Amino acid sequence: MLDLKICPGCGDRADIPVVTEGQLVCARCGHRRPFHRLPLLALTGPSAAGKSTVGPELARRLSGEVVVLEQDVLWTAGLRDDVDGHPLFRSTWLRMAAMIHQSGRPVVLCGTVVPPEFEPLPERVFFSSIHYLALVADPGALAARLRARPAWREWDEPRIAEMLEFNDWLRADAATMSPPVSLFDTTDATLEAAVDHVEAWVRRVTSADRRSGSPGAAPAH
Structure with missing residues (x-):
């Protein structure tokens, strides 16, 4: 494409x-x-909140309906060296998702992203809308999950502190972002419950888009 x-x-x-x-x-x-100007669905949240656990099961359940992608696939080479919110990395993802959308299937992008990092980009115009659902968790539970990760993932205490700060920020400010970010707390949730919630969100967004039957609106650039 x-x-x-x-x-x-x-x-x-x-x-x-x-x-x-x-x-x-x-x-x-x-x-x-x-x-095809379809909605993009961003499954976001801090590391260890459950995105990479939910993603494979979501892909299995929605096979043939949506395409579920992991953001870190493109976290490499020059895209990784990008700064100030990584606009080149994020623009590349939007271009990739828009090309996949030409098959008629919406993309669910699993990765850490918030509206201020996608909404201002020129490639935002390719989408009728972008919807954000963040998986979050209690700080203590999140820290424990990060500390339990293997050493090669390099989760030292300063890096864990940064992720906890991001988690707290999301929990406090998600509703005031433009567009608002929905939250789901995975602290005590089972995998099945988390996947059920995300699947219902995906179906709700895609069903509303099909009912609208319109190309939707995007910011002017």
Whole structure:
């Protein structure tokens, strides 16, 4: 599938993609093309809250309906060296998800991301909406899970403290973000309960999108 930033008419690459009336429009040659503008679902939260545990079971349950991807797959090379919120890394993920969406199946992206890191990016225009669900946990439980991880994952105390701070921030401010971030506490939840909750969220978002039957709205860039 062609990168949606590249015009199939003239081959120009748009740094700032333009969508008008549900179609991609090339700023250079004016070529217009329809595309699948689907919602993106971001399953976020701090490390050890349960994203990587929930993801495989979610993929099994929703096989053929959505594509479940792990963010860390692209956490490599120059993308890892990116700074200030890692915009290049996140833009690459949005481009990848948008290309997968052209198959007609929404993407569930499992990784640590919050609205201020996705919403301002030029590639945000490829999606009708982005929905965020964060798995969080009690700080004590989260710290214990991180300390129990194998040594190669390098979870020292300063790094654990940073993740606990992120967890606390999400729990305090999720509802005030734009768009708001939903929360699910995994402290005492079973895997089945966590997957049930995430599956219901995915089905609710995708069903609402199908009922709307419209390309949706995205920020202007």
